[in-house]
Amino acid sequence: MIFKKKILCLSLGLGLLAGCSDDSITQQKTNPWFEQGQAQLKAALKRENNENKAKNVIVFVGDGNGIASVTATRIFKGQIDGGDGEEFQLSYEHFPHMALSKTYNTNAQTPDSAGTATAIMTGIKTKMGLISVNDSIDRGDCQAALKNHAATLMELAELDGRSTGVVTTTRITHATPASTYAHSADRNFEDDSKLSAHDKEAGCKDIAQQLIEFSYGDGIEVAMGGGRRHFLPSNVSGPEGKFGKRRDQRNLIEEWQEKHPDGRYVWNQKGFDKVDPKETDKLFGLFNSSHMEYELDREKDQGGEPSLAEMTDKAIDILSKNDDGFFLLVEGGRIDHAHHAGNAKRALTDGIAMADAVEMAMRKTDKEDTLIIVTADHSHTFVIQGYSYRGNPILGLAQGIDKKGRPANTPNLALDGKPYTTLSYANGPGAHSHGPRPHATEEQAQSHDYKQQALIPLESETHAGEDVAIYARGPWAHLFNGVVEQNYIFHAINHAAELDAER
Template identity: 50%
Template structure:
């Protein structure tokens, strides 16, 4: 191969010399006038690094799927700039941890029944290898929404369940509720993603014996269940008669009287643990704990920006990832772990770009922590989103302009719309920032638009901003990561993880 490139290059130089002779330009001048240009050098260096790549075809002992909920390409770009600017470096040329991964594919995220997916079928695609309809989890595309019968008969198997059957360790951590769509898709099979507790289910489904998502987590019968499960959603595990341990004015939601945190402890005995605050989390010894349940809020965990103000304290996504790997890596058979930056999505639904990007930066810290912990010779890491949002980066702002600021041109003057008013670089196509009277939109300043609570303007007024339907990125490193190339279906992600780890093949031989 090396000889081929050398042989190819020689005639190219002769052709270049010939052109130079014809045009009267010396060949040595025509070759690399821009050779000292910093942009040229950067790209040339990138090419040389890619030429040195060697495919890793080891079996992936461990698989880590990192999902930025709602993290499309535009959110990644904005987060890259935001993170760099926060650190006082050039944001535009900044590189997030997963952007340095060697392999990248584009994911088509439509669901079995919709152009634009919700988080449930997109998570199912990645955890089971099939597409299903919106609002279903762990069921195939022929299942009907709200059908308890189909919940019992049309389940599909997740990679986490397959791994447990082989004696591997498994985990799911998130900043959303642990019973939410993405983490729930690793262990549950449900006819409606909103059935997070029995209180969320219709009476006929409960009486027919269909279990809610929280119950399915505690009762998971593949192997010995998840070794690590952390996030929010505490009220889905506590009875309606029980006071929340953190907030005196809140109680659990369950109508069946069950305390599933105690059910977890009863199942795992001395090797099991339940924690709900930062102090308890830090006290967990990974070497002595086999099964850890962490529920740090009644609903979703705090946004990263707000987390330092939480009275009881919450671990960061990076801290949860580190603790999880320390626990799971004790198993010589390997592990499968989901890490979700769940609240990237929620902030975009609120058209609050500051918290969208802050939580994306927190996920970047989690990926860095993961990279410090694992051996890439035996660990496949896949970083992706589940769907996009309507976040846009537009206008003609100068290099280095605050990504959350108003659009300012290269002449350092604000750029105005036809109505004579300023606008922000980041906007949303729809959402709560939309006005029913667009002509009355206010004049904006960067001082107000860069504040954490600022709601970006939207074209179409909605109470909640919607998902976006465009493709998003799958970034991969480790064994068989090179299989992520081109434009693929979202459920392809499962197939690469399954193939790289050999989980499916080993199950067939069992």
């Protein structure tokens, strides 16, 4: 018995010389953190692998939502809900399986969204800027791209008789959503204005055109996002007053409506709310001329825009009518844009919006037959630092701990005698190349438009190159473990859903 007690003391980290008594053991075992750890262990021990066929697959991509971004979003959401924040869990952080994804492109140590999205959607890595084509071609060579397409999960799902959808807060023609349905030598070929007459004659098609002319299976059932300008002629203005960009003067919105007379095209919240999923088999939504609004600004949109969760909700309702299942990509795309702008508050708010969309998908699907994956395409130069006390406002000034281990209630000071924020960037528009560093106040740091201070002055903050997380729930989710190449995500999905990657 004495020997067992000594072993227990050692296993609890108390040590034989630390006065490991029955009372100390009892106190440790009844400590809430100890109990929490035990509960988590018991849940892990009960976990069983689900090897059912994945009837449905939903892939969430938080564009630029690296691990530091997820952590800050978690704390921000927890603090909004009235807690300290650090102990909070976002919807997808409850998923039982996860892995780390290596995000580099074949020609880039720090990647872009075109190459990373292509890896996820096609199972091959490619060059920066290329969309769902292999890396044998040069960027911009659209004629070479015509012969080097890589099949996407959306195409394979359509050929398998499933319904498909893509939902994003960016332009629907932007790199990540485009990777599901288009093949392009340049992510910037969003409309025909970037293609030469010679390229058009050779058969090159812009990304918007490829969406409208997508011909696999019975076509895409749901496509929602921004980017109206790429579907309208340059001499035609949309309902919010902004002109299109197409030089061929084709109105692709009208062409879609002619192709799908029973489908619904919507451009604002009012039209979206009127869509009855039971009576709608095809839905096309373009809610802004360019990108949709940040979640923080959505209520100010001229025509009104649905949230990412609302779009996810309606998309699942429409796609679920197919007894053979569905594939859906949902992108929280503007997390990335806010980070590029050095504006953490909008990045974290959009991160919460994506977590809400994941929660919606969790509620509306069965984990026994639906594989949900949440990941990021890449990260940003975003960091959490400064030895702040637990519960310190994540968007505020870094405030430390006194000698007794209690909140100091005064901002930490740098060597220049000025405070600094808990969140910052390695580079970006928040840097100051001339003059002294600004003296930020708590009010400024937590304002909507505050740009976190950065080290290297750049007009736009850059992506970062470290691994990002993959969270998975549902059939074959246990395939996601360890450190994997980003293109592995395709192969795990293909196995779980029993698609035919050789078609």
